[in-house]
Amino acid sequence: MKTTFVLATLLATAFTAHADSGRAMPAQVPKAYTQECAACHVAYPPGMLPAASWRRVMTGLDKHYGTDASLDAATVTQLSAWLQTHAGTYKRVSTEPPDDRITRSPWFERKHRKVDPAVWKLPSVKSPARCAACHTGAEQGDFDDDRLHLPAGLSAQQQRAWRD
């Protein structure tokens, strides 16, 4: 009976997590997305780009932001369908950002407008595309402000700005 209770609790927790509206990641993530895309970079939530942007990304994988990320046709078809289903579902995602870069989206720039440009260049950050440098839950699609982590190397002034 005890085991049944533990299992029931586990199942309940799983369903609660799925229902959490703060999560940017769909409940079902294809294994290929984790294995192929997230091998090199954070598993960007599909909702953070509009459908047209994902279409361009997936038809240009041989020239993928400076690298050849081409995949077999079956995987491309599978991932494209999933990306199209969940595209543009994140908060205020509608316009196609330049270069189809999430980090050039108006909502992204607005959210990060108080970040000193020098912070993006810190060795502990390197690029605005490296969400996990500050967003500890990025890999799971969790970008809640409560789980932000201060990257190493911030000046006293930048630390003060962070706390504001």
Added chain:
Amino acid sequence: MTHRTHRLVTVLLTCLLAVGARTASAADTSPMQQLERWSAQAGSPGHATRGQQLFNARHGGEWSCSSCHNSPPTTRGQHASTGKPIAPLAPAFNREAFTDTAKVDKWFRRNCKDVLSRECSAGEKADVLAYLLSLKP
């Protein structure tokens, strides 16, 4: 525990175990088999010193293999532009390294293009495997 709940628990646990077994991906090869495979294709055995040179050289580009995999590649590396962690490449430091043929082929293809702007030859892959297998704790 009643008979019915006991059966339910057994079914659920079996499902969980089945899922676990499927996600632990198929190990269809070993680092030694990969060394033999590339050596056979090249018609000569892999050479650790040559492999080390290839691994650490930039080949006229921006990156070497060690830009992401470290030198020696016995510790956790980091993707040079995205910062994504990369498990140690030397098999003695990572049991999963070179145990999946499709993965070996994919990453040699992609990473050689990033570092050498072309695919690597069988001889070069044999050299790299010989180097990686020479690294011991």
